[in-house]
Amino acid sequence: MSIFQLLNIFNAITWPIFESCVMIIWFSTFLGHYRFSQRTLIITTIVLYVINIIGNSFESPILRAVVASTLSILVLFYIGWRQRIIRNKRVLLLYTIISSLLTYWVVNFEMSMTSLITVPPAVKTSLDLLANVLAMVFAFVFSRLKYEWLTETFLERHPTQLKILLILSLFLRGLNDVLAYLFAVQHFFGSIWWDFFLLVIILAIIVVPLISNHHELLLDKINQHDSEIAATQSYTQQLESKYSEYRFFKHDYQNILSSLEYSIQVENMSDIKHTYYSVIQKSNASLPDPKMLNLKDIADVNLRSAILVKYQIAVEKQIKFNVEIDLLFQVPMLQGDLNFYRVVGILLDNAIDAAEQTADATITVLLINSEEIVIMNSCTGMVDLENVFKDGYSSKDNHNGFGLFFVKQYVDQHKNMTLTTIAEENKFIQKLILEANS
Amino acid sequence: MNYYLLEDNLIQQQRIKSIVETCQIFDQPDSFLAAIRADKQPKIILVDLEIKTVVNAGLTVAKMIREFDILSPIIIVTTHSEMAMLSYKYQVSVLDFVNKLQNEIEFKQQLTSALTTARKHIQIQCEEETDIVALQNGKKAEYVNLSDIVYVTCSDAKSHQLTVYCEQKVIQIRATVKSLPILHQNLVRIHAAYVVNKDKLVSFDSETNMIVLSNKITLPCSRKYLKHIRKLVETKAIN
Numbered sequence: 001m002s003i004f005q006l007l008n009i010f011n012a013i014t015w016p017i018f019e020s021c022v023m024i025i026w027f028s029t030f031l032g033h034y035r036f037s038q039r040t041l042i043i044t045t046i047v048l049y050v051i052n053i054i055g056n057s058f059e060s061p062i063l064r065a066v067v068a069s070t071l072s073i074l075v076l077f078y079i080g081w082r083q084r085i086i087r088n089k090r091v092l093l094l095y096t097i098i099s100s101l102l103t104y105w106v107v108n109f110e111m112s113m114t115s116l117i118t119v120p121p122a123v124k125t126s127l128d129l130l131a132n133v134l135a136m137v138f139a140f141v142f143s144r145l146k147y148e149w150l151t152e153t154f155l156e157r158h159p160t161q162l163k164i165l166l167i168l169s170l171f172l173r174g175l176n177d178v179l180a181y182l183f184a185v186q187h188f189f190g191s192i193w194w195d196f197f198l199l200v201i202i203l204a205i206i207v208v209p210l211i212s213n214h215h216e217l218l219l220d221k222i223n224q225h226d227s228e229i230a231a232t233q234s235y236t237q238q239l240e241s242k243y244s245e246y247r248f249f250k251h252d253y254q255n256i257l258s259s260l261e262y263s264i265q266v267e268n269m270s271d272i273k274h275t276y277y278s279v280i281q282k283s284n285a286s287l288p289d290p291k292m293l294n295l296k297d298i299a300d301v302n303l304r305s306a307i308l309v310k311y312q313i314a315v316e317k318q319i320k321f322n323v324e325i326d327l328l329f330q331v332p333m334l335q336g337d338l339n340f341y342r343v344v345g346i347l348l349d350n351a352i353d354a355a356e357q358t359a360d361a362t363i364t365v366l367l368i369n370s371e372e373i374v375i376m377n378s379c380t381g382m383v384d385l386e387n388v389f390k391d392g393y394s395s396k397d398n399h400n401g402f403g404l405f406f407v408k409q410y411v412d413q414h415k416n417m418t419l420t421t422i423a424e425e426n427k428f429i430q431k432l433i434l435e436a437n438s
Numbered sequence: 439m440n441y442y443l444l445e446d447n448l449i450q451q452q453r454i455k456s457i458v459e460t461c462q463i464f465d466q467p468d469s470f471l472a473a474i475r476a477d478k479q480p481k482i483i484l485v486d487l488e489i490k491t492v493v494n495a496g497l498t499v500a501k502m503i504r505e506f507d508i509l510s511p512i513i514i515v516t517t518h519s520e521m522a523m524l525s526y527k528y529q530v531s532v533l534d535f536v537n538k539l540q541n542e543i544e545f546k547q548q549l550t551s552a553l554t555t556a557r558k559h560i561q562i563q564c565e566e567e568t569d570i571v572a573l574q575n576g577k578k579a580e581y582v583n584l585s586d587i588v589y590v591t592c593s594d595a596k597s598h599q600l601t602v603y604c605e606q607k608v609i610q611i612r613a614t615v616k617s618l619p620i621l622h623q624n625l626v627r628i629h630a631a632y633v634v635n636k637d638k639l640v641s642f643d644s645e646t647n648m649i650v651l652s653n654k655i656t657l658p659c660s661r662k663y664l665k666h667i668r669k670l671v672e673t674k675a676i677n
Contacts, residue, residue: 324525326494366525374528382608420575424607435577 004122011129016056018132019103020048020072025139026099027076031086036079044079048072061184066177073100073173090162091155094205097169101202104176106135109195111183116192153406154213161212165205172201221338228305231312253279295323298367299330306341307365310348319352319361329367331434333416343410344373346403347430351377354428373432383423439557440481444470444499445515446489450538454484454515457549465489467499475506480560482553487516500530508570508581509563511556515549533559571621573602575611582609587625588653589634590618605653628667629660642671 024044028034036044055068076096086092110131114124155162176198256279263271298304307323314321334340348363355361358378366374411419411432422429441461445451451463464470467489474483483503487496500512511533514526526532534552536545571587572579586604592615600618602609618625618633626636628649638652648656649667659667 322524324523326497326525364524366528368525368529418575418578418612419610420580420612421610422607423609433575433578 004125007122007125007129011125015128015132016049016052017045018136019052019107020045022132022135022139023048023072023076023099023103025136025143026102027080027095029139029143030095030099031080034083036083040079040083044075047075051075062181064184065180069100069104069173069177069180073097076100088156090159090166094155094162094166094169097166097173098202098205101169101172101176101198102139103135105195105199105202106138107131108176108180109192112192112195115183154209154216158209158212161209165209168201169205172198217338224309227309231309232305234312235308294325297325297328299328300335302336302341303329303334303344306345307348310345310352314348314352314355314363317352317356317361319355319363321363321365323365323367325367327369330370334434339410343407343432346407347375347432350403351375351428351430354379354383358426371434373434375430375432377428378426379428380426382425383428439560440477440479441484442470442474442477442481443484443486444489444496445484445486447486450486450515453542453545454549457546458484458553467495471499471502474503474510480564481510482556482560483510483512485512485514487514497526497530500526500532504530511559513549513552513556569622569624571625573600573609573611573621574613574617580609580611584622584624584635585637587635588638588651589632589655589657590615590625591632603653603655626663626666626670628663629658632657636670636674639671639674642667644668 024036024041028036051071052068055071056064058064058067073096076099077093080086080092080096081089086095107128110127114127119127155165179194256275260272260275260279263275295304295308298307311321311323348365351363355363355377357380360378362376362378364374364376366372366376368374407419411417416435418433418435420429420431420433422431439460441458443451443454443458443461443463444465444467445454445463446465451465455461455463461484462473464473474481485496485500487494489495489499496514496516500514503510503512508531512530513534513536514532515536515538517538523535526535533556534548536548536552538545540548569584570581571584572581582602582604586606588603588605590600590602592598592600598612598614600611600613600615602611615627615631615633619627624636625633627633634649634651634657640650640652642649642659647659647661647664649659649671650656
C-alpha cells in the first residue's frame, strides 16, 4: 500500500515536469529544431511546472480545465517571440497551440481509455505514469527524426491558409478545454473516437501545409526548367550570331591583307600605313566583345543555367552582365542542391533589381577557384545592411522580402559557407564563400 | 620610388623602359620575386601576364607577391584583353591593366596614368601609416584598413553576424564581437554588442553613458567598460 502511495506522490510531482518537457520538445521541433539556451530551457520548465501545479490545484473545475493549458500556451508564445525565432506571430501561435494539443493528447487518450474500463487505482496510477513517459518518448523520437518542416516560409506566403489552420487549432484547443471541464464535472467520460478524431485533425494541420509546400516546390522546379531551356536556346542563338560576326570579319580581314600585300609590293608606304591603321580600327570596331559569357567553365549544368536565365533577364533590361571565370568552377558538394541554385538566383535577382535603377547598370559575377562566388552590382546610394536580411524587409513595393531571408537561413544551415556583404556608395557586393571538403 | 617589371619580350622591355626609365627589368619570376621581397621601399610593380607562353603566369606571380606584400600597387601589362580582368582585380587587387596592343601614344598615355594613380596610392599609404586588419570571416579573412573602421556591431547576438561600419562602406561578416579587440589594440569594446575604433572616439557623455563617434553616431556604453572608456577619452583630450 505504501508503494502505491509513493507512486501516487511521485506521479503528482513528476506529471507537470513531463508535461512541460514534452511541450518544449514539441515546440522546438516545430521551430525547426531550434536549440534553446540551457538557461531558457530551465526557466521555461520551472515556469510551466508552476503553472501546471497552480492550474491543477484550483477547486473550480472550469479553472482547472482552462488555466494551465492557456497559460502554458502564452508562456511558450512569449518565449518564441522574445527569442525572435519566428517573426510571424500567427505562425508562432499556431506552433504553440499544436505543441500544446500534441502534449495533452497522449495523456488525454490514456485518461479516456482508463475511464472506459474500470481499473484498480494502482494500475491507473502506473498507467498515468506510463502515458507521460510515452508522450515524452514520442516527442523525443519526432525531434530526433530531424525532419525539416520548413513550412514557416510557406505559411507566411499563404495568409488565408494560415488563418484557417489557426482558427481550426484555436477551436480544437477550446473544445479540448470544454471537454476537460465536462470530464472534471463527470458529465463526459471520454471517447476514443473523439481522441482519434482530434489526432487526425492535429496531424492534418501539420501535414497539409507540408504537402502543399512540396507541391509548390515541384511546380517551381518545372517552371524553372522551362525557363532554363528557353534561356539556353536564346544563348545558342546569340553564340551563332557572334560566330557569323567573326566569319564576316575574317572575310574582310583577308581582303584587307591582300590589299596590304599589293601596297607592299609597290612599296607605297602611305597606302600601307593607311591600310594598317584601318585594320586596327576595324578589328576594334567589328570584332565581337570577347568577354561575352564564357559559361563553359562552370561544371555544374544547373548552376550554369541558373546564371544563364538571370543573364537573359539582365540583358533584356539593358544591364551589362559580365561573368568571369578563370578556372573550372566545380563544387561537388553542392551538385544538385536545389536550394543552392535558388540562393544564387535570389542574389542575382536582387542584383538585377538594384542595377536596373542605375544609369550605368552593371552586374559582375566572379567565380573564383571553385570556392567563391562574387556578385557585384551598381546601385543607387548605400544599402542599409542592418535591415536587408530581415524577414519581410524589401526595398521593393509589392514584394514580400523573403529572398534574402531565405539566403541567410540557407547559409546559416551550412557550416562551410559564409556570406559577406559589402555596401559601398553606389556599389553592392555579395560574396558567397564555399569552403569545400571541410 | 622603385619600379619593377617582369617581362620576357625584349621589344616590350624597351618599350616600357622608354616610358619608365628607372625601371628594373626581370625576365625570370624567381629573381623578380626575390628582388621585390628584398626591397622595403615603396614600389610599383609591373607584370606581364604571359611569361614564356604560359598565359596565367603573371597572375600566379601576382598572387605570390600578395602573400608577403598586400600594399604595393600592381599593374598588369598584357596582350590578352579577353582575360578575366575583374577577377584579377578582385583577387590580387590589381590596380590597372594596360593593353600592349594599343598604338604607342595610347599605350604611353594609359601606362602613365596608371603609374600616377599608383604613386597617389603609395603617397596616401605613407601619410596614413595604415594598419591592415584581417577580419576573420568564417575560414577566410576580409582585409580592411584600420583607419577606415569606425565601429562594429552585431545585429543579432545569436547569429554571429557582425556589421563593420567603415568610413565609406559597410561590411557584413561572420565573426564574433569577442574576436575583435584581440586583432588590434585600437579596437575597443564598449558594450556587449559594440566595438569601436578608439581613434574615432570624439566625446563621452557621462550622464547618459553614450559615446559619440567621428561620424556623429552615438553608441551606448555598458557599465562593465565605463572605466576604461573614461580613461580613453581623458587621454585623448590631453593629447
